[in-house]
Amino acid sequence: MRIGIVCYPTFGGSGVVATELGHALAAKGHVVHFITYQQPVRLRPLDGSVHYHEVRVSDYPLFDYQPYELVLSSKLVDVAKYEKLDLLHVHYAIPHASAAYMAQRILEAQGIRLPFVTTLHGTDITLVGRDPSFEPVISFAIEQSNAVTAVSESLKRDTYEHFHVKREIHVVPNFVCIDQYSRSNTATIRARYAPNGERLLVHVSNFRPVKRVDDVVEVFKRVRAKMPAKLLLIGDGPDRQRIETACRQSEFGGDVQFLGKLTVPEDVLVACDLFLLTSETESFGLAALEAMACGVPVVSSNTGGTPEVNRDGVSGLLSPVGDVDAMSANALKILGDDATLARYREGALTEAKRFDVNKVLPMYEALYKQVIEAGT
Ligand code: GMT
Numbered sequence: 212m213r214i215g216i217v218c219y220p221t222f223g224g225s226g227v228v229a230t231e232l233g234h235a236l237a238a239k240g241h242v243v244h245f246i247t248y249q250q251p252v253r254l255r256p257l258d259g260s261v262h263y264h265e266v267r268v269s270d271y272p273l274f275d276y277q278p279y280e281l282v283l284s285s286k287l288v289d290v291a292k293y294e295k296l297d298l299l300h301v302h303y304a305i306p307h308a309s310a311a312y313m314a315q316r317i318l319e320a321q322g323i324r325l326p327f328v329t330t331l332h333g334t335d336i337t338l339v340g341r342d343p344s345f346e347p348v349i350s351f352a353i354e355q356s357n358a359v360t361a362v363s364e365s366l367k368r369d370t371y372e373h374f375h376v377k378r379e380i381h382v383v384p385n386f387v388c389i390d391q392y393s394r395s396n397t398a399t400i401r402a403r404y405a406p407n408g409e410r411l412l413v414h415v416s417n418f419r420p421v422k423r424v425d426d427v428v429e430v431f432k433r434v435r436a437k438m439p440a441k442l443l444l445i446g447d448g449p450d451r452q453r454i455e456t457a458c459r460q461s462e463f464g465g466d467v468q469f470l471g472k473l474t475v476p477e478d479v480l481v482a483c484d485l486f487l488l489t490s491e492t493e494s495f496g497l498a499a500l501e502a503m504a505c506g507v508p509v510v511s512s513n514t515g516g517t518p519e520v521n522r523d524g525v526s527g528l529l530s531p532v533g534d535v536d537a538m539s540a541n542a543l544k545i546l547g548d549d550a551t552l553a554r555y556r557e558g559a560l561t562e563a564k565r566f567d568v569n570k571v572l573p574m575y576e577a578l579y580k581q582v583i584e585a586g587t
Pocket of ligand 1: 222223224225226228331332333334335362385417419421492493494495496497498
């Protein structure tokens with residue numbers, strides 16, 4: 212198949228899923244065209260079957276706001292015609308599904324059929340979507356898509372609850388390429404960040420308020436009071452500066468390191484003992500899944516799709532959002548002795564295998580085939 216992928220090209224989970232999906236499709240012989248405003252950060256060197264088309268918005272002095280969505284629609288028309296795309300797979304309802312709908316209508320007027328599959332990732336539904344000003348466009352774009360997927364059962368429920376949507380939504384979870392993770396380099400990382408055998412805790416996010424990174428620090432404080440421990444904070448975003456400054460001024464500041472954005476976070480994750488995910492809402496929690504794929508158990512909040520990923524008592528432990536006492540008790544339970552930690556490590560890896568790319572990719576391929584064949 213010849214597939215166009217539209218996504219946000221950033222470190223966010225939706226961009227990572229879209230990019231890894233493109234790689235996996237190309238590895239199976241499909242031809243993939245990424246169409247977005249910047250080369251996706253996880254896009255590895257392009258080979259003959261993965262292509263990238265940049266959407267450039269000129270700065271027109273007449274407009275207060277530059278019309279990205281319209282430029283994207285035009286680009287989609289252009290790439291679809293020239294590259295003879297069979298379908299588009301767009302990640303996020305707005306602006307990507309609405310831009311795809313516009314492109315579809317333009318092509319239809321020229322006698323060309325271009326179906327599109329929309330994947331809902333969460334922020335478009337749980338946060339942006341609750342802003343009533345977007346509701347009509349999001350509901351319409353979802354209804355008009357040729358197929359719609361959501362990354363968890365929880366997100367599917369949220370979509371039906373918050374939008375005027377009646378159509379079928381398929382749940383296709385986030386995935387990992389299990390074979391990609393190896394624990395071979397752990398000694399170097401541990402020597403660097405936990406040189407005296409401390410337990411190594413880690414959190415990866417975009418430091419948006421929804422991630423509640425303050426809770427991560429609170430949990431760490433409580434764990435460190437009971438055992439030697441270090442905390443690695445990976446990623447960057449609006450809350451980082453404030454939290455980093457607070458950590459530097461605290462008595463445990465020397466035990467917390469901010470590593471910024473890492474293109475390959477698993478290089479560090481493989482050496483860690485526990486992943487903390489304290490989010491207010493989380494439609495899936497790809498960062499937690501990536502940790503589990505590295506054999507790292509997860510202490511998380513019990514919100515959105517996280518219980519579908521982090522199985523309580525097996526891959527980690529869950530507690531209510533904001534309950535940092537329960538979370539630190541959970542962390543201490545897992546980290547308390549080597550045998551328990553080893554059991555949770557094993558559980559994390561086993562659970563991560565449920566989301567291996569070889570299980571999830573065929574779900575997308577089947578859907579693509581279905582929407583293409585619906586027009587023949
Ligand atoms: O987590 C973020 O803030 C980034 C966000 C995004 O839209 O890129 O991630 C969302 O999509 C990921 C991939 O499907 C999910 O794993 C994340 O759970 C989801 N984030 C939220 O729901 C907050």
